Amino acid sequence: MSQPSDRGPDLPNVRFERRRLDNGLRVIVAPDHLAPIVAINLWYDVGSRHEVPGKTGFAHLFEHFMFQGSRHVSKAEHMSLIQGAGGVNNATTFFDRTNYFETMPSHQLELGLWLEADRMATLLDALSQENLDNQRDVVKNEKRQSYDNRPYGSFYEKLMAAVFPADHPYHHTPIGSMADLDAASLEDVIAFFQAWYAPNNAVLTIAGDVDPEEGFAAAERLFGPIAANPDLGRAWPPAISPVMGAEHREVVPDAVPLVRVHFGYRVPAFGTDEYDALEVATQILAGGRGSRLYRRLVREERVAQDVAAFVLPLVGGASILAGWVTARPESDAETVERMWHEETDRLASEPVSEDELARARALIESAELGALARVEEVADRLSQATTYFDRPELVNEQLDRYLAVDAPRIQAAAAAVFRPDNRAVITYVPAAPTTDEDADADADAAATDSDEEAAA
Amino acid sequence: MTTTADDTLAYLDSRPGPGEPRAYHFPRFSRSRLSNGVELITADLPGRPLLVGHLLLGGAGAGVTGEPAALAGATVLAARAMTEGTQRRDALALIEASERLGAEISADAGWDSLAVSVEVPRSRLEPALTLLAEVALEPSFPADEVERLRDERLNDLLQARAEPRRRVERAFAETVYAADAAYRRPAGGSELTVPALDRDVLAARHAAILRPSGATLIVAGDLTGIDVRALAERGFGGWQEPTAAAESGIGDSDAAAGGPGRVVVVHRPGSPQSELRIGHVGTPRRTPDFHAVSVLNAVLGGLFGSRLNALLREEKGYTYGVHSSFDMRVGAGPFGVRTAVQTEFTVPAIVDTLAELRRIRETPAEDEELAIARDYLVGVFPLRYESSGQVAGAIAGLVAHGLPDDELDRYRPAVAAVTPDQVLEAAQRHIRPDEASVVVVGDADAFLPALEAAGVGAVEVVREEAPEPEG
Secondary structure: OOOOOOOOOOOOOOOOEEEOOOOOOOOEEEEOOOOOOEEHHHHHHHHHHHOOOOOOOHHHHHHOOOOOOOEEEEOOOHHHHHHHHOOOEEEEEOOOOOEEEEEEEHHHHHHHHHHHHHHHHHHHHHHHHHHHHHHHHHHHHHHHHHOOOOOOOOOOHHHHHHHHHOOOOHHHHOOHHHHHOOOOOHHHHHHHHHHHOOOHEEEEEEEEOOOOOHHHHHHHHHHOOOOOOOOOOOOOOOOOOOOOOOOEEEEEEEEEOOOEEEEEEEOOOOOOOOHHHHHHHHHHHHHHOOHHHHHHHHHOOOEEEEEEEEOOOOOOOOEEEEEEEEEEEOOOOOHHHHHHHHHHEEEEOOOOOOOHHHHHHHHHHHHHHHOOOOOHHHHHHHHHHHHHHHOHHHHHHHHHHHHOHHHHHHHHHHHOOOOOOEEEEEEEEEEEOOOHEEEHHHHHHHHHHHHHHOOO | OOOOHHOHHHHHHOOOOOOOOOOOOOOOOEEEEEEOOOEEEEEOOOOEEEEEEEEEEEOOOOOOHHHHHHOOHHHHHHHHHHOOOEEOOOOOHHHHHHHOOOOOOEEEEEOOOOEEEEEEEEHHHHHHHHHHHHHHEEEOOOOHHHHHHHHHHHHHHHHHHHHHHHHHHHHHHHHHOOOOOOOHHOOOOOOHHHHHHOHHHHHHHHHOOOOOOHHEEEEEEEEOOOOOHHHHHHHHOOOOOOOOOOOOOOOOOOOOOOOOOEEEEOOOOOOOOEEEEEEEEOOOOOOOOOOHHHHHHHHHHOOOOHHHHHHHHHOOEEEEEEEEEEOOOOOOEEEEEEEEHHHHHHHHHHHHHHHHHHHHHHHOHHHHHHHHHHHHHHHHHHHHOOOOOHHHHHHHHHHHHHHOOOOOHHHHHHOOOOOOOHHHHHHHHHHOOOEEEEEEEEEEEHHHHHHHHHOOOEEEEEEEOOOOOOO
16 A cells, blocks of 8 residues: 655545556555545546547547447446436546546445446447437537637637647647537547557546455456557657747637636646646736735736636646636726736746745645545546556645745746747637627637737 | 457446445534534544634524615625725735635625635644634725725626626526515625625624624534634634624515516527526425425436436437526525527427426326436435535535434435325426426527417517627
8 A cells, every 4th residue: 555654644645556457457446435435537548639630529529429328338328327326427528638437335336337347348339320410419519508608718729729839739629620520420439449448548546435455356357358459549749849939919809798818828748847836836826815916906906807827737748827817897908918927027037935935835735635535536636647647646746746846946937938939818808799600700800810910 | 369359348248236335424513512602513524634614604684685685795795805804904914814824714695694614724723713713703894895896796797797607597586586586686786786885884784694692613624633612712702792682684575586487588699509597486495395306306407317408418419418406595496497508499498398397297207217316316415525615514504404413314315215206296396387487598589489489478588788898
């Protein structure tokens, strides 16, 4: 049992054991008997980053198929079996991975593992054109609900497209292109499964009311016979410059009442020392009511309704730091943008104070302890650390990594990132509601403007 | 080569059954009283080092429903302003002091109570409780900070009008409840009432709510070796009952009076989806058939495989998802079906939803769907109470609703015992499609003639001014 020694009672102390099955499946078991519940969490090492041009959105569409049945599970039965057993489940698709997870009463552990094993081994038995058509409609409605019918809803796609070049897979978000989804065929879906869904491309974590030997035995029984894929897909992101090289500016008229300026920067990948420093930097910048941007823009100068700053945990050679300021009606985009740059420049030009650093550390510590209070999150973090770095120990070490960040590291990381040639500035401005055609024309015009500005 | 997949995978032919269920009870908690009458409840959760201290200010009129209509929003804004400065510290000093502890202090008002809470690692519980007491008992309501919070609330109302999901929620409450019902108003106040809220209004609202006799302090988490009672006495023991008598505690209206069913469309040109809300006034939390209502809702629209989701998402592909819920408050909160559907399917989705509301009243649920619903509710119950905050919140719910201590332990057997007849009775009592209102935020031009022809009632269309571009 991996158990960190001499840790204080307030520090993360997740106990776990790990094994690798003969077919390459990595299995982690983390016992916690507070309640008779168990989290099952399966990460496949495939996400939107692994998609090829013309087939964007496939990883996510595929995730939907995983709920449409397999050899021994009929359409929609997967969710009913989980819920009927008293469990909850879901799945998410991100740039670097796809995760599937369920939390169940612990006496239903085998059922949960069997459902995951059946779809890993036999999903293709249940694929049909009807399921493809239906889930394509569901995904399109997911996009309408999460992006299109939401004020500022396009910012995520625009930021990723601006911060990463067109030949880099982070250029598009996991929701992908609806035109690409329309073109998806059953053969495409089958090929995607065959390239990526195999035990040797996955990590299984079981956390909660389970003993390690019981967990490993069940995993071996249900996943052990599934054949490895000796010919897994490969997708390495192309080499990418650490900085964007030129500022990207864009103005987007939208059905919004308040101006909002979105910012994006290219930054080092999750797992680097620089990323840890930027995590602490964003905490100091906008992480709480005592943070610099909140204090100045919201509280003192009163030019902003809200502020945000965060880094995304991407591992494909680079990541993104993003944030925004929503301007008050009596303020304007120029003012809030100027103040944002003044505050980010200040992080790069002078060290943060000891008190700011101490407050940021204390808040990060509490957030980590809160996250690790639930087995679902513990399991997800173990899967993440193992999928990305083959180091489940990070579940306990990540907080230490953040706490080790000091003022010089923050300043150095900020100086490397907060540069005019490394930022995207996307400004949403109120526009009268228009028809769809008009809205598209506006968006095109805005994109053209920004290209010219970027080139200038 | 390996053997063929079919031979190797034959073991998957048999679906594993459940093992022996393991014992569960809601985390044990114990009650005592501080010297001034404040009730103290502690729940020890080994292995949960992030603790929660939760001070519930309850009793009649302590929540949003206790405020007069003309000052709607005063309770929510008072709560928010409590963390903006105390008699001892200004806002920044207070925020910095809590951040140094890694403590998040927040104050929030609900319909029926106001709560101040703090989350903090266990080694710093003592100073965190001291700050919690300061925020709860001695807020100073600085005029300048109150003004800022008021402006932010007004800006938030602007944002809410532009966000279809928030716009439809407000329109739904305004449609379902009668003109003078408290539940009809946005809890945070409206464009008409918020401008009148100043520091004196908020300070008076706070003073009316703050009395030890109606207060409960809940502390949850890994309490090993911590004398919570002594810490609580130090923080809150000096708090004395005010000499003025408590206010009647009733706002100036019946919180939950309903209106007649209506069909309202808020026109939003170019919307790619229609946000739909269909429902009516529901039931208070303390309804005698609470457990049957819970099973009923799971069957109708609470589960992925529920009737509504199976039809509108999985069969028809109209939507990413649909849910129904009874929002259970001290008074009768709303019952509603919530979904966002592709614009072209707006009318079919409304018709299908109303048909499902009728069907569940007409015939008993199938044994299998009922079993899934009951087993789901029984099984997920322990999943909701893992963290200190979840446990403290559940206990606060018991206190706010005046429910007995064994209510949470009673939940699972009570749900497991619900019969098909009880679900049918609950449906006939609590789901009333003929009185239901239908509220849509979407592109009326795309579906209005079809909606008028659908026979769901006379359609009222709200055409709002477009947001003005800034000058």
